[in-house]
Amino acid sequence: GEEQYCENGFTGTYNGPVFGGENTYGGYSQTIVVKESFVLQIRHAADDLARVAPLLCAGITTYSPLRHWRVGPGTTVGIVGLGGLGHMGVKIAHALGATVVLFTTSPGKIADGRRLGADEVCVSTDDAQMAAYANRVDFILDTVAVPHDLDAYLSLLKRDGTLALVGAPAAPHPAGNVFNLILKRRRIAGSLIGGIRETQEMLDFCAEHRIVSDIEVIPIDYINVAYDRMLNSDVKYRFVIDMASLRDA
CATH class of the missing domain: 3.40.50.720 (NAD(P)-binding Rossmann-like Domain)
Known part of the structure; x- marks a missing residue:
């Protein structure tokens, strides 16, 4: 239940190598296949999804x-x-x-x-x-x-x-x-992120207490500007990419 501390390492999913293996892809895909045990349930309202993402x-x-x-x-x-x-x-x-x-x-x-x-x-x-x-x-x-x-x-x-x-x-x-x-x-x-069990616990807790992240939604073609702004602490408090803009691009 604490996969992030696995002594054999974990699979990085931010377009990162799998601890010496091949690079991982799919982070911005419209569809993805995953193991059921790594699926999380989000109980927030649908219009909160962008603000839930940074959770x-x-x-x-x-x-x-x-x-x-x-x-x-x-x-x-x-x-x-x-x-x-x-x-x-x-x-x-x-x-x-x-x-x-x-x-x-x-x-x-x-x-x-x-x-x-x-x-x-x-x-x-x-x-x-x-x-x-x-x-x-x-x-x-x-x-x-x-x-x-x-x-x-x-x-x-x-x-x-x-x-x-x-x-x-x-x-x-x-x-x-x-x-x-x-x-x-x-x-x-x-402390390092959290395992699937605790991440689900966190999502449920945040849904119960109506906690979401403060965000600014951006299109994908703004990503380099957003990165520079992030380096200058010019964001309150997370950028979230509008996935529809990937399709439009």
Whole structure:
């Protein structure tokens, strides 16, 4: 039930090689043949399908660690970054009943963070705001995909707190201070997407709580512009390709 951690590897379906085998295709096909055990049921309304699509990546990537570390009522959860992953983390943590604190470098995202479900928003470049959360947070989900100082967030955790990384930077994070870990028995952990069982659980949870992704629908011939915009963080918060535009093209 946790295929993503298979020791023999898994089949990448983003036009990626199968761990040394042939490349996989079909991601933008109109029809595809799959094993029944890998089919998921979507219970959202039909007019929500475009907004459901990113749940199969950003949704499960944030849902899995939030569930694994038992986030819920009575816990204070920090979400680092308000992008494609972070905005789903805020929504799901809020629906799980946690007190949600968004940590962002962008003061311009304060209002959006609250709209999406954050109870509090901390501008992480403000030392005084960060210091106010020292030793107060039970669990932090770090969604940022560029190298940054993890010590700043470790110091916010209570004893036995966990900092879980789901953002995947191209270069390593700076080396941290070991005393930030050992003095409070804190942990740095990681999490990778989710298996089929948990992905179905996530879809059902999101349907029940009416959770979808905030998206911008684009035609296929806009894809290069969208990619450049994504690199410049100019999207709220996921691009979704209109498949009809492939046929028209």
